[in-house]
Amino acid sequence: DTAVSQTPKYLVTQMGNDKSIKCEQNLGHDTMYWYKQDSKKFLKIMFSYNNKELIINETVPNRFSPKSPDKAHLNLHINSLELGDSAVYFCASSLLAGAHTQYFGPGTRLTVL
Amino acid sequence: GESVGLHLPTLSVQEGDNSIINCAYSNSASDYFIWYKQESGKGPQFIIDIRSNMDKRQGQRVTVLLNKTVKHLSLQIAATQPGDSAVYFCAATSPGTYKYIFGTGTRLKVLA
Numbered sequence: 601d602t603a604v605s606q607t608p609k610y611l612v613t614q615m616g617n618d619k620s621i622k623c624e625q626n627l628g629h630d631t632m633y634w635y636k637q638d639s640k641k642f643l644k645i646m647f648s649y650n651n652k653e654l655i656i657n658e659t660v661p662n663r664f665s666p667k668s669p670d671k672a673h674l675n676l677h678i679n680s681l682e683l684g685d686s687a688v689y690f691c692a693s694s695l696l697a698g699a700h701t702q703y704f705g706p707g708t709r710l711t712v713l
Numbered sequence: 714g715e716s717v718g719l720h721l722p723t724l725s726v727q728e729g730d731n732s733i734i735n736c737a738y739s740n741s742a743s744d745y746f747i748w749y750k751q752e753s754g755k756g757p758q759f760i761i762d763i764r765s766n767m768d769k770r771q772g773q774r775v776t777v778l779l780n781k782t783v784k785h786l787s788l789q790i791a792a793t794q795p796g797d798s799a800v801y802f803c804a805a806t807s808p809g810t811y812k813y814i815f816g817t818g819t820r821l822k823v824l825a
Contacts, residue, residue, distance in 0.1 A: 631811075641800055656812050703759065704757045707754075
């Protein structure tokens, strides 16, 4: 059973397009996250939702919009994709917000051409 | 700004030897630390954690040491195996921030 799942695993698209990445967790956790990992493996938090409420919103272009329809799902929509958006995007979840272990999904490799 | 860094980008060890991966953090208010392992093409996987009220914590073949005085933590892997080859990250969080600051990662290579 997959704890944190993401779709798609790979996404190749043209500049200017709009795309979405979906994330689901079956752990019963209250908090979910989106991270971006660049080509140097650096992981940076983008957003976090706790029970469908946004609690972390880092300095991310407003082309990126997270959506949490329920606490088991956190989707990431990206408008007007740019070359610099190419990266691996990871979804994660934790039981509660704060000092709790985060469990990561397998990642979505986004390539913008 | 707040940062979490690692001393070495790549660490090569012989199979069977012990590995030590180091990490420095800048925020003295950090109170919870996690080590993650990331294999190629996969997401980071939890290895072990430690809270700031502890100096040492042991798991199966892994030990984390925390030195709050110099803001340093380390991950020790005993009897390193080929399956331990991966990138290792430390991450730290502070009270009330809800977010983790991740280090830049150390690639561990296990030599046969």
